[in-house]
Amino acid sequence: MKNMLVAQSGGPSAAINATITGVIDAGLASSRVEHVYGALNGIKGVLNENFVILDDICKKTETRDLLAMTPAAALGSCRWKLKNPEEDKREFEEIIRILRKNNIGYFIYTGGNDSMDTVYKLSVYCREHGVDDIKIMGAPKTIDNDLGETDHCPGFGSAAKFIATAFTEIACDCYVYDIPSVTVVEVMGRNAGWLTASAALARNEERNVPQLIYLCERAFDTERFVKDVKEALDRENNIIIAVSEGLKDARGNYVGEEMKSGKEDAFGHKYLSGIGKYLEQVITDKIGCKVRSVELNILQRCAGYMLSETDIIESRNLGAFAAVSAIRGETGKMSALKRMPGDNYQVEIVLADLSKIANVEKTVPLEWITEDGHDITEELVDYLRPLIQGEVRIPYKDGVPEHFIL
Amino acid sequence: MKNMLVAQSGGPSAAINATITGVIDAGLASSRVEHVYGALNGIKGVLNENFVILDDICKKTETRDLLAMTPAAALGSCRWKLKNPEEDKREFEEIIRILRKNNIGYFIYTGGNDSMDTVYKLSVYCREHGVDDIKIMGAPKTIDNDLGETDHCPGFGSAAKFIATAFTEIACDCYVYDIPSVTVVEVMGRNAGWLTASAALARNEERNVPQLIYLCERAFDTERFVKDVKEALDRENNIIIAVSEGLKDARGNYVGEEMKSGKEDAFGHKYLSGIGKYLEQVITDKIGCKVRSVELNILQRCAGYMLSETDIIESRNLGAFAAVSAIRGETGKMSALKRMPGDNYQVEIVLADLSKIANVEKTVPLEWITEDGHDITEELVDYLRPLIQGEVRIPYKDGVPEHFIL
Structure with missing residues (x-):
């Protein structure tokens, strides 16, 4: 019997805890797994041998169900980039030593692009150094939906549901006044516009909002934007606009970079904020009507009261499948979703090759953005719609949601 | 048989539609009411004779229930201040003429301070000019909870529940990294800190967030704030701070006014934004740890998926009581909530005198703010806690909440 280890990495999401719940489920169900350990704060927790015994903590079904519905990352996360083993293999040696010391035969790492880079490097290192007693698997997670080799990513559906819902509520709020107004809503997404596109799911027969959608995949032209807004105001009083935080110009x-902070994170990504405020200023200057900007902010990724049932079920299954695959001897792969053809939404869980995933960003195909550049196509809506279906009835205590706290 | 008219005014809230639902309920139930009209966009809709027949539209129980769960203001709102009748009585004469023309004997106006000012002026005008065939009643509404003569205000409980919940989610999000971090959360409230205080309802045995709470009732000292944050960081890694948007200094x-827009609305209120960003900058400059600011923004008042059941039931009852009181001959009053003494939360609906309500702002008593200025007392928590109890299971369609749309 071997032990299993699971850790979480990257930005929080509303579904990553469902994925580790799936890992615990699989570990508890397998006669080949003694304990399921959780490493605190991702790969840093492995390096520091900072473990908790999850199968013990989560013995009860109710505890696991609560964990699956709790947002963010119950085990904590990190933004720690392993060095290239050709330059410095000490971290790799240390990880292997600690895993072996704790009799860990299966290591499941959940996360996004950067985390899959960690899993990939580690699995390559093991292969090249003859380490075959430790199976290393990735389980996807990113609200950005930008991982390759999977139809979509756990956490995305719940974030998309929050965003679509927020637009329905903002629409209610905008329509109360009968004077022309523009509301610019800034949605997360540096390079991938999937989340911004989800705003379109707010539309129905009675509510055509947002009227304008700008994804970061397509070059943004401020003059053209002003023209679009003016034309929209000619047709309707209250205009709601969805914009990706990472809008870029043709160069x-x-x-509006001059209005932003310019700080960088450990992976060299710039922290963005302020495209909404910038465009609010542009509209004030060029159009002069009532205008406000709304930054949906971190609630997009951590709103556990707005879970997509589809997302939570899939996320849990993906964790379980990664764990079961490791037990069966697979290594260096990621559990992934494959959408079946046909009108009814169905997915199959498959294994994907990490070499095709690590550090690759899957962005919205340009053909899913309309010619005029300020909307998305029906194909994209059809892709998105199934991912936000179903609600999860979460438990409340004393008026606020109950969460799993380690 | 007379007709009844209802209109909504002021900022949107998640419960004001429940109040007009109560008015419709009462109108439908009374043999003395022929139709319940709704005026679109508040008193402006009355002046423009812009009416819809609500008892017809909302004949079905399901339609009324959906209306009661829909956020914002289904009839639209306005920010229109009636002139002082001593200076210009034309608007008053016109309102009376239009009400009489439409055989309206009961006029129920829902709103906050400014709206109650409208109801008050109109009722005084009627009394002074011998208009006794039209009964005019107010029904309270304001997420700010700043109306006098009522224990609390419809819409506040749901906004408070959203805010408390948001803090539990933000806490989950903050705790994932093991590096020191500060998150400043800006909550609505120009002069009343009730909403900011609600952040404290996120606390339980396992989660002591927010660690610092600053209400706008007490003079804010930036140096003292920096000291508070440093001390909190000495004790814990992840600090969450709730601040009222309307924090003021001793003068x-x-x-941080220099960072704000300075625009004013029709009532001379300044539009505020930016205290969060300002304090983020202060912490960056003076402490230098990881810091971010979150503006909860308009979702605070329009999140229909986060309704307090207590709030929605009370709001509907307050609308019905105002309508029934008008039918019984009352005029110039507002339906209000009186909390009963005792450990178990119970309220009675009463009538309050508008002269004591119009243009008065009820702020948080200073004795409910702790001596050190960065927290609230248990008395205030006890006052707030019952108001967010109970959840409303709203209907979803295609993955997003269903709303009543006129």
Whole structure:
């Protein structure tokens, strides 16, 4: 009997805890797994041997169900980039030593692009150094939906549901006044516009909002934007606009960059904020009507009261499948979703090759953005719609949601 | 048989539609009411004779229930201040003429301070001019909870529940990294800190967030704030701070005013934004740890998926009581909530005198703010806690909440 280890990495999401719940489910169900350990704060927790015994903590079904419905990352996360083993293999040696010391035969790492880079490097290192007693698997997670080799990513559906819902509520709020107004809503997404596109799911027969959608995949032209807004105001009083935080101009520079902070994270990504405020200023200057901007902010990724049932079920299954695959001897792969053809939404869980995933960003195909550049196509709506279906009835205590807290 | 007229005014809330639902309920139930009209966009809709027949539209129980769960203001709102009748009585004469022309004997106006000012002026005008065939009643509404003569205000409980919940989610999000971090959360409230205080309802045995709470009732000292944050960081890694948007310094000037827009609305209120960003900058400059600011923004008042059941039931009852009181001959009053003494939360609906309500702002008593200025007392928590109890299971369609749309 071997032990299993699971850890979480990257930005929080509303579904990553469902994925580790799936890992625990699989570990508890397998006669080949003694304990399921959780490493605190991702790969840093492995390096520091900072483990908790999850199968013990989550013995009860109710505890696991609560964990699956709790947002963010119950085990904590990190943004720690392993060095290239050709330059410095000490971290790799240390990880292997600690895993072996704890009799860990299966290591499941959940996360996004950067985390899959970690899993990939580690699995390559093991292969090249003859380490075959440790199976290393990735389980996808990213609200950005930008991982390759999977139809979509756990956490995305719940974030998309929050965003679509927020637009329905903002629409209610905008329509109360009968004076022309523009509301610019800034949605997360540096390079991939999937989340911004989800705003379109707010539309129905009675509510055509947002009227304008700008994804970061397509070069943004401020003059054209002003023209679009003016034309929209000619047709309707209250205009709601969805914009990706990472809008760039034709040269690839972030729009309104001068208003932004410019800080960088450990992976060299710039922290963005302020495209909404910038465009609010543009509309004030060029159009002069009532205008406000709304930054949906971190609630997009951590709103556990707005879970997509589809997302939570899939996320849990993906964790379980990664764990079961490791037990069966697979290594260096990621559990992934494959959408079946046909009108009814169905997915199959498959294994994907990490070499095709690590550090690749899957963005919205340009053909899914309309010609005029300020909307998305029906194909994209059809892709998105199934992912937000179903509600999860979460438990409340004393008026606020109950969460799993380690 | 007379007709009844209902209109909504002021900022949107998640419960004001429940109040007009109560008015419709009462109108439908009374043999003395022929139709319940709704005026679109508040008193402006009355002046423009822009009416819809609500008892017809909302004949079905399901339609009324959906209306009661729909956020914002289904009839639209306005920010229109009636002139002082001593200076210009034309608007008053016109309103009376239109009400009489439409055989309206009962006029129920829902709103906050400014709206109650409208109801008050109109009722005084009627009394002074011998208009006794039209009964005019107010029904309270304001997420700010700043109306006098009522224990609390419809819409506040749901906004408070959203805010408390948001803090539990933000806490989940903050705790994932093991590096020191500060999150400043800006909550609505120009002069009343009730909403900011609601952040404390996120606390339980396992989660002591927010660690610091600053209400706008107490003078804010930036140096003292930096000291508070440093001390909190000495004790814990992840600090979450709730601040009212309307924080003022000892001289009464808005803190960080230079960073704000300075635009004013029709009532001379300044539009505020930016205290969060300002304090983020202060912490970056003076402490230098990881810091971010979150503006909860308009979702606070329009999140229909986060309704307090207590709030929605009370709001509907307050609308019905105002309507029934008008039918019984009352005029110039507002339906209000009186909390009964005792450990178990119970309220009675009463009538309050509008002269004591119009243009008065009820702020948080200073004795409910702790001596050190960065927290609230248990008395205030006890006052707030019952108001967010109970959840409303709203209907979803195609993955997003269903709303009543006129």
